[in-house]
Amino acid sequence: MPWDRNRMAARAAQELQDGWYVNLGIGIPTLISNHIPAGIAVTLQSENGMLGMGPFPIVGEEDPDLINAGKQTITEQPQTAYFDSATSFAMIRGGKIDMAILGAMEVSEEGDLANWMVPGKLVKGMGGAMDLVAGVKRVVVVMDHTDKAGRSKVLRSCTLPLTGKAVVDRIITDLGVLDVVAGGLQVVELADGISFNQLRAATMARLLI
């Protein structure tokens, strides 16, 4: 059975290492903070100007001056630090963030990522995604392997406008875990009950075993 959103988030949480500074994108990546393994302490960066992002506030304690990059009300932690947007992206661009875990619309076997724009549809903007994939040390994407019509979103090359070229290190989907390596995508892991043939049938990229 393919992994659901929470299983994907739990699997992505296994990527975290103790002491890391991590930026989590909007969507499934947001759920990862619910699955951080015991004994692993990570500091979450929010690119609007915060390190040490805490959970949602309890009712009545929301603060309009304290939001995350998804504009949701959040809380601070004992180690929290605030800074301006230029400083925030200086630490991103400067390679100080250990990992970014982002959503994706398409990903290619060369590690190209498309997650910000569908031509002809509503265009909202790239926000900080292009900066994150260009600057963060390790980029992991978490996504459904296929779209609602069953078409693969893991491709030889992306069809949508790119967020970054050759930027993705690891892909976690509902069907398994793939690494971007020379010559294609290395199969690292299959989701529970998913066979290699099922994975291959759902993938347009070259797979290496």
Next chain:
Amino acid sequence: MKKTYPDADAAVDGLLFDGMTIAAGGFGLCGIPELLIEALRRSGAKSLTVASNNCGVDGFGLGVLLNTRQISRMISSYVGENAEFMRQYLAGELELEFNPQGTLAERMRAGGAGIPGFYTATGVGTVVAEGKEHKEFNGRVHILENSIVADLSIVKAWKADPSGNLVFRKTARNFNVPAATCGKVCVAEVEEIVPLGSLDPDHIHLPGIYVNRIVSGVHEKRIEQLTVRPKELA
């Protein structure tokens, strides 16, 4: 010279003209200069180019200047929360330049720091890089981005002293610092103007040299997405 002004209209008086470029602080609706935006609306200044990470929502923040058709061009990283923005953009009434968020912040910071342009790897291989100079540093391709110097900066801080020293609160600092520095003139609105000497000089977030005019007032501080958790899990 006195930097404090009695209200937002007085604080922008004499600074506005049609076709000007304005850098605005804020992220979403957090830390936006809502009083100065209203003063801009009342002034009727038009054909504005506005550099701001977002463009408010329908009827609040920079969204009010869309309703009055005062903005002709936006430089932003994300404009997803505004139906009127989309309508004007798709109708060809509004020009839009998308910048990656960090590139926009750095264009403002650089503009305020006397740096006319900089190279960044952000956006290489994407539509953002089209038409821009490419140059390799240490084996990696970068693109040249020009800095932004605005005719006017409008920002929002938590507290100011009469000399213009500013202190921000939590994530409401965001774009307010780089936006403030990149303006030829900067007007700051605050929740409170405190007496000279009452801010710790070690804890000033933006020195008063960057701030020409200050106004205080009551802020609505609207929340864009209220997210909470139940009390029993606290």
